[in-house]
Amino acid sequence: ETGVTQTPRHLVMGMTNKKSLKCEQHLGHNAMYWYKQSAKKPLELMFVYNFKEQTENNSVPSRFSPECPNSSHLFLHLHTLQPEDSALYLCASSQEGVQPQHFGDGTRLSIL
Amino acid sequence: GENVEQHPSTLSVQEGDSAVIKCTYSDSASNYFPWYKQELGKGPQLIIDIRSNVGEKKDQRIAVTLNKTAKHFSLHITETQPEDSAVYFCAASMRDNFNKFYFGSGTKLNVKP
Numbered sequence: 001e002t003g004v005t006q007t008p009r010h011l012v013m014g015m016t017n018k019k020s021l022k023c024e025q026h027l028g029h030n031a032m033y034w035y036k037q038s039a040k041k042p043l044e045l046m047f048v049y050n051f052k053e054q055t056e057n058n059s060v061p062s063r064f065s066p067e068c069p070n071s072s073h074l075f076l077h078l079h080t081l082q083p084e085d086s087a088l089y090l091c092a093s094s095q096e097g098v099q100p101q102h103f104g105d106g107t108r109l110s111i112l
Numbered sequence: 113g114e115n116v117e118q119h120p121s122t123l124s125v126q127e128g129d130s131a132v133i134k135c136t137y138s139d140s141a142s143n144y145f146p147w148y149k150q151e152l153g154k155g156p157q158l159i160i161d162i163r164s165n166v167g168e169k170k171d172q173r174i175a176v177t178l179n180k181t182a183k184h185f186s187l188h189i190t191e192t193q194p195e196d197s198a199v200y201f202c203a204a205s206m207r208d209n210f211n212k213f214y215f216g217s218g219t220k221l222n223v224k225p
Contacts, residue, residue, distance in 0.1 A: 031211055043215040090155050100146050101213060103155035
């Protein structure tokens with residue numbers, strides 16, 4: 001039990017589909033993150049939310065749309081994805097200040 | 113921005129031996145350095161971290177050292193066991209942007225029984 005739960009664990013979708021990834025943290029943290037993890041590459045930060053406000057968008061294409069309705073929940077809405085978007089998408093949370101980030105187990109996304 | 117380099121990309125050791133993974137960073141403003149372990153099918157899990165006001169930190173078989181002058185930090189695992197086999201990531205973050213972690217590209221550690 002990591003304290004950060006991601007659903008679904010696996011997702012296969014076509015390029016024209018619309019789907020959403022969900023993340024929930026049970027740690028009382030006030031910052032949440034989306035990362036993309038591709039083979040043999042460093043973790044790529046996509047979005048950061050502090051107290052539900054987006055504070056970082058790391059030049060992510062608009063086909064990825066984040067949503068943070070409260071400090072415990074984070075969504076990543078997907079539409080019109082490309083094959084190169086196939087990857088493991090990780091959610092993390094942390095407390096304010098210089099504190100470690102706690103990761104979920106990710107959603108393995110495959111684009112057909 | 114910050115650039116973190118990690119070496120080696122793969123490391124194979126015999127059970128009971130020590131393993132050392134090294135990272136360098138470019139921005140002297142970085143002041144927090146966590147290490148994560150990622151097992152197959154799981155997300156990264158924090159195993160140890162160090163702040164810039166400390167040169168070394170130990171937790172049982174795991175230790176991390178930091179050399180601020182040279183801008184490098186290392187993970188040391190002693191008496192390795194097969195369950196230590198995983199991918200290890202280093203990261204750096206800085207006081208002014210504590211939300212942004214810059215990750216190394218990972219080291220795949222294989223401990224042979």
